Amino acid sequence: MATSTIPPRAAYGQFTPQNMRRRQIVNLIMIGIVAFCALIIIIPLVHILGVCLAEGASSLNLNLFIKPPAPPGVAGGGIAPAIVGSIIMLAIASVLGIPTGVATGIYMAEYGTRSNRYASIVRFVADILLGVPSIVIGIFVWTLLVRPFGSFSALAGGFALGAMMIPTISRTTEEVVRLVPQTIREASLALGIPYWKTVWRIVIPAASSGIGTAIVLAFARVGGETAPLLFTTLGNNFLSFNILRPMDAVPLRLFNYAIGPYEEWHRIAWATAFVLVIAILLLTIAVRRIARGRFNDGV
Amino acid sequence: METLRVMRQWWHDRRRLGITATPSLPRPPMRMGLQADRRFRTLLGAFAGVIMLLIGAMVVLLVSDSLMAWRQFGIIPFITGTDWNPPFKIFGALPYIYGTVVTSVMALVIATPIGIGCAVFLTEFAPRWVRTPLSLTVEMLASVPSVVFGLWGIFYFAPWLRSGVESWLTHHLDWIPLFKGPAFGIGIFAAGCILSIMIVPYITAITREVMLKVPAAQREGMLALGATRWEVVRIVVIPFARSGIVGGAILALGRALGETMAVTMLIGNRGQIKSSLFAQGATMSSVLANEFTEATFQLYTSSLIAIGLLLLVVALIMNILGRWLVSFSARNEATGRA
Numbered sequence: 360m361a362t363s364t365i366p367p368r369a370a371y372g373q374f375t376p377q378n379m380r381r382r383q384i385v386n387l388i389m390i391g392i393v394a395f396c397a398l399i400i401i402i403p404l405v406h407i408l409g410v411c412l413a414e415g416a417s418s419l420n421l422n423l424f425i426k427p428p429a430p431p432g433v434a435g436g437g438i439a440p441a442i443v444g445s446i447i448m449l450a451i452a453s454v455l456g457i458p459t460g461v462a463t464g465i466y467m468a469e470y471g472t473r474s475n476r477y478a479s480i481v482r483f484v485a486d487i488l489l490g491v492p493s494i495v496i497g498i499f500v501w502t503l504l505v506r507p508f509g510s511f512s513a514l515a516g517g518f519a520l521g522a523m524m525i526p527t528i529s530r531t532t533e534e535v536v537r538l539v540p541q542t543i544r545e546a547s548l549a550l551g552i553p554y555w556k557t558v559w560r561i562v563i564p565a566a567s568s569g570i571g572t573a574i575v576l577a578f579a580r581v582g583g584e585t586a587p588l589l590f591t592t593l594g595n596n597f598l599s600f601n602i603l604r605p606m607d608a609v610p611l612r613l614f615n616y617a618i619g620p621y622e623e624w625h626r627i628a629w630a631t632a633f634v635l636v637i638a639i640l641l642l643t644i645a646v647r648r649i650a651r652g653r654f655n656d657g658v
Numbered sequence: 659m660e661t662l663r664v665m666r667q668w669w670h671d672r673r674r675l676g677i678t679a680t681p682s683l684p685r686p687p688m689r690m691g692l693q694a695d696r697r698f699r700t701l702l703g704a705f706a707g708v709i710m711l712l713i714g715a716m717v718v719l720l721v722s723d724s725l726m727a728w729r730q731f732g733i734i735p736f737i738t739g740t741d742w743n744p745p746f747k748i749f750g751a752l753p754y755i756y757g758t759v760v761t762s763v764m765a766l767v768i769a770t771p772i773g774i775g776c777a778v779f780l781t782e783f784a785p786r787w788v789r790t791p792l793s794l795t796v797e798m799l800a801s802v803p804s805v806v807f808g809l810w811g812i813f814y815f816a817p818w819l820r821s822g823v824e825s826w827l828t829h830h831l832d833w834i835p836l837f838k839g840p841a842f843g844i845g846i847f848a849a850g851c852i853l854s855i856m857i858v859p860y861i862t863a864i865t866r867e868v869m870l871k872v873p874a875a876q877r878e879g880m881l882a883l884g885a886t887r888w889e890v891v892r893i894v895v896i897p898f899a900r901s902g903i904v905g906g907a908i909l910a911l912g913r914a915l916g917e918t919m920a921v922t923m924l925i926g927n928r929g930q931i932k933s934s935l936f937a938q939g940a941t942m943s944s945v946l947a948n949e950f951t952e953a954t955f956q957l958y959t960s961s962l963i964a965i966g967l968l969l970l971v972v973a974l975i976m977n978i979l980g981r982w983l984v985s986f987s988a989r990n991e992a993t994g995r996a
Contacts, residue, residue, distance in 0.1 A: 382886050390783050393783060397776045403810075410814055458705065467706065498946065503715065554698075582803075610803055635803060640798050
């Protein structure tokens with residue numbers, strides 16, 4: 360890769376006043392092209408948001424949040440079981456994902472020196488886990504928790520989501536813990552405070568807002584996941600609180616309604632999509648903004 | 659002092675027991691804090707081990723559960739078999755592999771230039787008041803759930819493709835087998851297009867990251883030589899960031915391969931190999947999504963898990979390769995060489 364620290368020699372002769380006009384035209388055309396690229400990225404997002412609102416508006420009312428699904432063909436109904444199920448499964452996911460992810464991130468940041476083989480392997484594996492297709496995680500959890508127990512369950516769904524949260528949280532946590540200045544650690548150690556206590560009482564509080572960001576981003580990422588839930592929690596038309604039985608989830612309900620044949624289902628699907636997208640976007644944006652401000656003046 | 663006392667005691671004991679050889683210096687007992695440090699580190703390390711456990715269990719379970727299919731059909735025949743026929747207990751994965759490869763490559767071909775263009779615009783040309791909302795938009799597009807893309811695809815994107823792009827292509831480029839009609843909207847073409855929309859943000863994000871690492875001095879040098887801003891991009895920025903861009907594209911490819919919901923909703927789910935892009939098809943992930951809960955006998959389940967394993971392996975190879983290329987370009991930046 361020994362291309363160009365210095366521009367290639369061919370470049371020197373090119374910048375002559377004689378061809379200036381042509382080059383400026385090329386320049387303008389290329390700027391136009393890349394700006395156009397940027398523009399066509401915006402269109403789908405705006406269109407999706409607009410359509411979700413337009414199509415879902417008629418079903419976007421309180422019933423959506425508090426009613427169970429109506430029988431096929433009957434108007435009305437809501438997605439209450441799905442919302443409850445999603446909340447329960449996200450709670451299960453956080454029990455697995457948050458402590459593991461945060462602890463892993465802290466380990467990699469605090470002990471992951473170049474000479475620590477274990478930490479570099481963990482980091483590599485976390486990257487790998489981040490790249491595993493979500494449907495494969497679904498199958499894995501099916502073989503691990505659904506088949507042996509003989510039933511689809513919210514527990515399995517939560518586990519699948521938790522497994523997806525771990526690498527997201529750990530990589531972000533590692534980054535923010537590394538941002539805590541070394542001098543703070545040194546000051547603490549100089550006072551005779553043991554390293555573990557330094558990490559526990561000084562480093563973690565200093566990085567806490569960043570770690571919070573990591574967690575919320577992980578929620579936003581797995582909250583809309585459908586593929587890992589297909590064979591783990593399966594879905595359920597009724598409100599259920601038993602985590603060893605199938606449960607509904609918002610993205611699953613959305614999927615089932617979207618591919619279903621009824622007009623009414625489609626309307627509810629759009630309203631659900633709108634709620635889901637807005638929730639995820641708000642989480643993502645709000646948290647990023649806060650984190651950015653915090654890091655700029657804090658660290 | 660405590661240490662000294664212990665040492666003296668220890669020395670004394672040895673004398674009494676009649677050991678006279680000169681001992682190596684005894685290790686002083688550890689202070690409480692150090693011991694706690696060690697325990698803390700071990701504890702965190704144990705948590706970190708959970709990730710390894712997960713990946714290990716995943717590989718072991720997927721391999722052991724797909725063994726039946728591998729044994730029954732053999733690895734190569736399973737991959738190259740074109741017939742997927744559950745009632746006759748014949749399983750060949752090629753139609754699905756074909757669907758996955760075609761949709762992903764299509765997505766990559768469409769998304770890479772657009773993604774790079776957008777990154778170039780963001781890093782090099784966009785005024786500040788455009789840059790912030792635009793990069794926010796790209797982030798937002800990346801966080802829209804796959805199933806919402808699917809919903810939008812079914813009711814808006816695919817019909818639009820059918821009446822617009824596809825009908826034009828079938829009219830004017832009919833002589834290319836790829837664009838032979840009839841076009842229904844739902845099909846491989848639509849799946850590839852929606853995948854491209856979904857992976858553009860990744861390509862843009864990674865490309866942008868690598869481009870931001872190009873040293874300012876290089877840009878300034880070019881400008882001082884009288885280059886236009888596009889020439890700076892073409893001659894300095896893109897060559898410098900090349901391996902990172904390629905890595906980003908490969909990472910995006912890895913994502914596209916495993917993407918399930920939107921593709922399942924748009925591809926038509928028919929396991930067939932047709933030369934036309936407008937035909938319906940199925941991908942590895944879509945067949946899993948559709949058939950996994952309906953697999954009634956063990957060989958069927960095992961074959962599906964075998965497809966899952968293939969998907970995992972391919973996605974991991976893409977992922978590792980892509981990351982390696984991106985970090986390669988980051989390392990170049992550290993040493994100041996491109």
